Amino acid sequence: MSAPRRVVTGHDSDGRSVILSDAPVPKSHELPGVAVFHEVWNTSATPAPLLPEEPREPTDRPLVTPPDPQGTIIRFVDLLPGSASPIHRTETVDYGIVLSGEVHLVVDDSETGLRRGDVVVQRGTDHAWENRTDETARMAFVLVDGAFSEELKAVLPRAALESLYSHALDE
Numbered sequence: 001m002s003a004p005r006r007v008v009t010g011h012d013s014d015g016r017s018v019i020l021s022d023a024p025v026p027k028s029h030e031l032p033g034v035a036v037f038h039e040v041w042n043t044s045a046t047p048a049p050l051l052p053e054e055p056r057e058p059t060d061r062p063l064v065t066p067p068d069p070q071g072t073i074i075r076f077v078d079l080l081p082g083s084a085s086p087i088h089r090t091e092t093v094d095y096g097i098v099l100s101g102e103v104h105l106v107v108d109d110s111e112t113g114l115r116r117g118d119v120v121v122q123r124g125t126d127h128a129w130e131n132r133t134d135e136t137a138r139m140a141f142v143l144v145d146g147a148f149s150e151e152l153k154a155v156l157p158r159a160a161l162e163s164l165y166s167h168a169l170d171e
Helices: 152-155 156-160
Strands: 005-011 015-022 027-031 035-043 072-079 092-100 102-106 111-115 119-123 129-130 137-145
Touching: 005 035, 072 129, 102 137, 152 156
Parallel strands: none
Antiparallel strands: 005 015, 027 035, 035 072, 072 137, 092 119, 092 137, 102 111, 102 129
């Protein structure tokens, strides 16, 4: 699948709305045999500062799973045929939208099949993604930094808190 198109807006010197760029996403990362991550945008604060133009390309960094503290990430992920991600957990709320193909969401006690148009709200749980078909599946993900409540921390297995997925994936 080709990289998705990204259109970025901003402001000119008079404060009028302008299109700053219109091109394929500038950064894609391949995890051989598993997936291709197409980085669309990320923020590192909430509220996100809105400047006339960005001082740097926000996707110009290593591929990381969770966003920065108080940040967000939007990306497209192409799950290759027959692939499966490892079980992982992040301290985030993730909105996953199936754009094409079929995938399975696997959690500790069950799994469910997902098709085009289905949306998953993943709330800091252990989970994995599997593409059990012979076609590439594409999902859009919006990841939002989160924080486990004290109530949830009290019931999560200690290992779950010690092994949060928080490192760069292509180091």
